[in-house]
Amino acid sequence: MYRIKTVSALTGIPKNTLVAWERRYGVPEPERKDNGYRFYSEADVALVLQLKHALAEGLKISEAVERVKRRLAAGPAPSAGEPALSDATAFAELRTALVAALVAFDRERAERLVERLIQVPYAVAIDEVYFPLLRAVGDGWASGEISVTEEHFAAAFVRDQLVAMLLRVGCGPATGRRVACVTFPGDAHELGVLGLSVRLALAGWRVTYLGANLPLEELCRFAESFAPARICVSVIAPVGAPELAAYARRLRARAPRATEVVIGGAGLPGKVPEVAGVRVVPDWHVLVGS
Numbered sequence: 363m364y365r366i367k368t369v370s371a372l373t374g375i376p377k378n379t380l381v382a383w384e385r386r387y388g389v390p391e392p393e394r395k396d397n398g399y400r401f402y403s404e405a406d407v408a409l410v411l412q413l414k415h416a417l418a419e420g421l422k423i424s425e426a427v428e429r430v431k432r433r434l435a436a437g438p439a440p441s442a443g444e445p446a447l448s449d450a451t452a453f454a455e456l457r458t459a460l461v462a463a464l465v466a467f468d469r470e471r472a473e474r475l476v477e478r479l480i481q482v483p484y485a486v487a488i489d490e491v492y493f494p495l496l497r498a499v500g501d502g503w504a505s506g507e508i509s510v511t512e513e514h515f516a517a518a519f520v521r522d523q524l525v526a527m528l529l530r531v532g533c534g535p536a537t538g539r540r541v542a543c544v545t546f547p548g549d550a551h552e553l554g555v556l557g558l559s560v561r562l563a564l565a566g567w568r569v570t571y572l573g574a575n576l577p578l579e580e581l582c583r584f585a586e587s588f589a590p591a592r593i594c595v596s597v598i599a600p601v602g603a604p605e606l607a608a609y610a611r612r613l614r615a616r617a618p619r620a621t622e623v624v625i626g627g628a629g630l631p632g633k634v635p636e637v638a639g640v641r642v643v644p645d646w647h648v649l650v651g652s
């Protein structure tokens with residue numbers, strides 16, 4: 363749940379405007395606590411973003427509200443005959459359809475399918491659709507059922523969706539504490555840390571996304587200059603314990619004391635070396651509280 367200040371920072375819509383929309387049109391309709399404070403859900407934030415996009419397209423606010431209400435009334439499955447995105451089976455079916463579209467290089471169909479995620483909180487879209495899809499594609503590639511080209515196309519499509527989410531949440535509130543997100547040197551897998559960036563932005567962090575494969579020295583220089591509150595390093599391609607320890611020690615030594623260093627991901631070695639002042643977290647959900 364988000365307070366109005368956070369929603370305003372996340373969406374760029376001033377607090378007064380949010381209140382005015384609620385009074386005039388009844389959207390969004392945040393929960394009101396006993397103390398009168400408004401509490402917005404992720405679906406409310408998504409709604410505000412939809413209104414914002416409709417305004418950017420040139421619609422008047424009354425027309426934008428009309429459109430959003432129509433979509434809400436139509437429910438989460440806008441196309442007839444498609445399963446409602448309400449349970450695990452529906453998500454599994456969507457993933458299957460999406461993989462089929464992607465291995466056929468049918469971007470249009472894939473776009474249409476993910477339109478159905480519009481009402482789904484980003485966290486759920488990542489956990490229920492995009493990440494399981496990537497894992498399935500990875501397994502398909504490993505067993506030879508999915509070609510390298512198909513895997514690249516699918517990964518590029520998912521990357522677009524994650525980047526779009528990060529842009530829509532404006533990389534988090536401008537006043538949020540800064541977190542730098544990056545992959546381990548030599549690791550081209552950036553989707554894990556992109557998903558984490560979206561979640562951190564939604565949790566109120568200001569994300570500086572540094573992408574894949576940044577050399578350690580460059581990251582150290584960045585840390586010295588900008589003193590982020592936290593650095594998140596993603597390790598997906600397997601890395602050996604000595605290499606990881608050397609990296610962690612060097613980064614810890616160069617980053618300001620107040621900077622929290624977090625390293626995580628499926629590519630961590632079985633026995634992770636302990637480095638004082640470095641937090642090793644295999645799964646990023648513990649960082650975002652779910």
Ligand code: B12
Nearest residue numbers: 500504517549550551552553554594596626627628645646
């Ligand atoms: C897309 C993809 C690629 C793309 C990446 C494109 C891009 N823009 O990112 C490309 C084509 C470049 C690629 C290349 C390779 N890939 Co690849 N790739 C994948 C795939 C399908 C998805 C990767 C991904 O984004 N995972 C992120 C999410 C979906 O996975 P996750 O691990 O469950 O995420 C959780 C944790 O890792 C953790 N976490 C992740 N990041 C972070 C960060 C922090 C700070 C924290 C705390 C936690 C955390 O929390 C996440 C949420 O629960 C995976 C399949 C898979 N299972 O991941 C294979 C996979 C990772 N690749 C694999 C391989 C082998 C390769 C190559 C070596 C292939 C080759 N021969 O060229 C190269 C290596 C390139 C390199 N040097 O890095 C293997 C690795 C197997 C292994 N353990 O050795 C996998 C697992 C495929 C498989 N099933 O075999 N790949």
